[in-house]
Amino acid sequence: MRGMWTAAEVRAAEERAPVAESVLMRRAAFGTATVALSMLDGRRRVGLLVGAGNNGGDALWAGYFLRRRGVRVYAVLLAPERAHRAGLAAFRRAGGRVVDLLPEVDLVVDGIVGLSGRGGLRPDAVAHVERVTAPILAVDLPSGLDADTGAASGRHVRAAVTVTFGCLKPVHALADCGDVRLVDIGLSVDSPYLSELTSAEIGALWPVPGRSSDKYTQGVTGVAAGSSVYPGAAVLATGAAVLGTSGMVRYAGAAAEAVRARWPEAICTGSITDAGRVQAWVVGPGLGTGSSAEAALRTVLEAGVPVCVDADAITLLATNPSLSDARDPATPLVLTPHDREFARLAGAVGDDRVGAARRAAARFDAVVLLKGHATVIAAPDGRTLVNRAGSSWAATAGSGDVLSGLIGALLASGTDPLLAAAGAAHVHTLAADLAASGAPIPASSLLAAVPDAVRTVRALVPSE
Numbered sequence: 001m002r003g004m005w006t007a008a009e010v011r012a013a014e015e016r017a018p019v020a021e022s023v024l025m026r027r028a029a030f031g032t033a034t035v036a037l038s039m040l041d042g043r044r045r046v047g048l049l050v051g052a053g054n055n056g057g058d059a060l061w062a063g064y065f066l067r068r069r070g071v072r073v074y075a076v077l078l079a080p081e082r083a084h085r086a087g088l089a090a091f092r093r094a095g096g097r098v099v100d101l102l103p104e105v106d107l108v109v110d111g112i113v114g115l116s117g118r119g120g121l122r123p124d125a126v127a128h129v130e131r132v133t134a135p136i137l138a139v140d141l142p143s144g145l146d147a148d149t150g151a152a153s154g155r156h157v158r159a160a161v162t163v164t165f166g167c168l169k170p171v172h173a174l175a176d177c178g179d180v181r182l183v184d185i186g187l188s189v190d191s192p193y194l195s196e197l198t199s200a201e202i203g204a205l206w207p208v209p210g211r212s213s214d215k216y217t218q219g220v221t222g223v224a225a226g227s228s229v230y231p232g233a234a235v236l237a238t239g240a241a242v243l244g245t246s247g248m249v250r251y252a253g254a255a256a257e258a259v260r261a262r263w264p265e266a267i268c269t270g271s272i273t274d275a276g277r278v279q280a281w282v283v284g285p286g287l288g289t290g291s292s293a294e295a296a297l298r299t300v301l302e303a304g305v306p307v308c309v310d311a312d313a314i315t316l317l318a319t320n321p322s323l324s325d326a327r328d329p330a331t332p333l334v335l336t337p338h339d340r341e342f343a344r345l346a347g348a349v350g351d352d353r354v355g356a357a358r359r360a361a362a363r364f365d366a367v368v369l370l371k372g373h374a375t376v377i378a379a380p381d382g383r384t385l386v387n388r389a390g391s392s393w394a395a396t397a398g399s400g401d402v403l404s405g406l407i408g409a410l411l412a413s414g415t416d417p418l419l420a421a422a423g424a425a426h427v428h429t430l431a432a433d434l435a436a437s438g439a440p441i442p443a444s445s446l447l448a449a450v451p452d453a454v455r456t457v458r459a460l461v462p463s464e
């Protein structure tokens with residue numbers, strides 16, 4: 001698990017550190033210089049863009065270390081009177097040159113602004129950044145991005161590599177920071193604000209049958225989805241539940257014929273009340289928002305088993321909040337909104353996607369999976385995970401139906417709801433990458449790649 005901490009948490013850790021800020025800065029700068037040398041690969045000209053604070057200080061000290069390795073280093077000071085004094089003195093002593101405009105260089109170090117950055121790049125910084133043709137190494141984070149939210153409220157630096165210190169920050173998973181390198185500077189931090197599971201961890205949590213397993217061991221997933229207008233959503237969600245685990249799947253709804261034709265292994269009925277026992281329900285994809293859909297949602301919420309509420313069922317919950325009263329508060333709920341569904345349910349997402357998901361998770365006492373290129377998954381107890389997509393191929397019609405089917409299958413297996421949602425999101429994006437391999441794909445191809453994706457993450461699990 002890779003943890004990420006907010007700017008405030010990093011500052012608190014800095015204050016607790018047993019060494020002075022200047023020592024931390026030199027460690028950070030030495031790490032930056034080391035990464036810069038690896039990027040230079042023998043070339044010898046570096047430019048620094050230096051802002052007003054300690055981020056610029058890191059860059060200047062990195063320039064000092066680079067000078068000691070014989071690199072020619074030029075620095076543009078964006079706020080000369082506020083440039084880090086000790087860093088600038090060391091840089092000059094070592095033979096670094098302060099210039100008005102960067103000459104042609106092999107690498108540019110972005111020390112414009114770091115953890116304290118607010119808003120996008122200022123116009124003077126934009127002018128310097130726009131002239132850059134060399135790869136950019138961002139110090140701590142690409143300037144112009146927000147450390148905690150990854151949001152770009154204006155122009156920002158596009159970094160080939162970001163070098164960060166002590167611990168990762170949310171921006172490193174929520175925005176494009178290029179290749180992120182972490183340098184240990186001896187900070188100690190508590191439990192993370194946001195975490196990302198590794199593929200091997202997803203592989204380890206994925207339910208697989210043991211020697212004594214039967215079709216019930218991994219639970220029975222119920223799928224209440226689809227309608228005569230949208231039978232495809234039912235076929236996709238049921239298929240994902242079928243392929244996600246080796247547990248059994250029951251489908252209940254108006255698309256029973258279509259589901260039976262595609263997935264003979266699913267047990268199909270026309271109504272939820274006839275479906276029999278399940279260990280988790282998926283409700284919503286293609287269900288519609290009429291009275292029968294509302295009745296279906298109410299029935300599964302009353303069933304006393306974990307429920308994944310997706311698509312139309314989210315809209316129903318948003319328009320009729322009293323439906324939540326049907327739920328036994330002890331049973332887990334997973335909500336899987338995209339931004340528009342989230343807005344109906346809990347107000348506009350805004351720039352702070354992690355904060356928005358966390359607030360909604362607390363308010364609805366549910367795991368909230370907020371879809372995006374970086375999908376944020378928040379649990380009511382505050383644990384928050386992020387799943388980064390390797391590509392955007394999963395952004396296609398029907399893709400969400402596959403995701404909710406996978407979540408349902410993991411919930412039925414008894415997996416912790418936060419991990420069920422995060423595990424499903426991970427396998428879902430991986431399946432999209434595997435299926436697409438560089439070309440657009442329909443959701444049915446994504447679905448067909450689910451076994452390959454599960455195999456891929458399972459293969460990474462270290463054998464006992």
Ligand SMILES: NC(=O)C1=CN([C@@H]2O[C@H](COP(=O)(O)OP(=O)(O)OC[C@H]3O[C@@H](n4cnc5c(N)ncnc54)[C@H](O)[C@@H]3O)[C@@H](O)[C@H]2O)[C@@H](O)CC1
Nearest residue numbers: 014024025028053054055113114115116117118119120140
């Ligand atoms: N906190 C820590 O533990 C450590 C921090 N270090 C460095 O210190 C940095 C944080 O330094 P500071 O808190 O001095 O702040 P920054 O260097 O991030 O920002 C400095 C000042 O720039 C101004 N500013 C804000 N937004 C701006 C924008 N969009 N454009 C231009 N100027 C803007 C503000 O006046 C701000 O106080 C970190 O990102 C990291 O690089 C490292 O030296 C290692 C240790």
Ligand SMILES: [K+]
Nearest residue numbers: 113139141143
């Ligand atoms: K920076």
